[in-house]
């Protein structure tokens with residue numbers, strides 16, 4: 001099972017969502033930024049590292065908000081979603097096709113990774 005941490009990062013009542021690139025898993029679909037946990041890392045440390053590496057920002061993982069296990073045709077992922085606080089840095093589009101801030105009510109306009117269905121529904125409720 002692949003373990004992944006993903007962050008719910010808020011700014012002025014909006015959430016940061018990112019579109020995955022055209023190659024690889026969940027190509028072109030939207031996600032919450034994060035990535036695969038490495039050996040010896042907690043989910044919180046993983047999220048903080050991935051945000052540094054992939055977005056160029058420093059965040060603090062504040063609290064876990066949801067857990068999902070989802071089986072794609074090729075693999076099963078265990079996703080740990082965390083509320084994260086932006087500490088410093090400016091967003092840099094290093095790996096994603098797009099990064100946008102959206103109001104929770106607008107999340108339905110984006111095609112998310114299938115594993116994100118429940119967290120998206122939860123966030124839409126506010």
Ligand SMILES: Nc1nc2c([nH]c(=O)n2[C@H]2C[C@H](O)[C@@H](COP(=O)(O)OP(=O)(O)OP(=O)(O)O)O2)c(=O)[nH]1
Nearest residue numbers: 004006025026031032033034035036077113115116
């Ligand atoms: N980051 C993230 N990944 C998600 C979400 N939903 C979802 O199904 N995934 C899946 C897509 C991928 O199969 C996996 C994350 O792996 P990844 O390829 O982004 O991880 P990574 O940044 O560590 O990449 P790499 O080093 O393996 O290239 O989790 C989500 O909301 N955020």
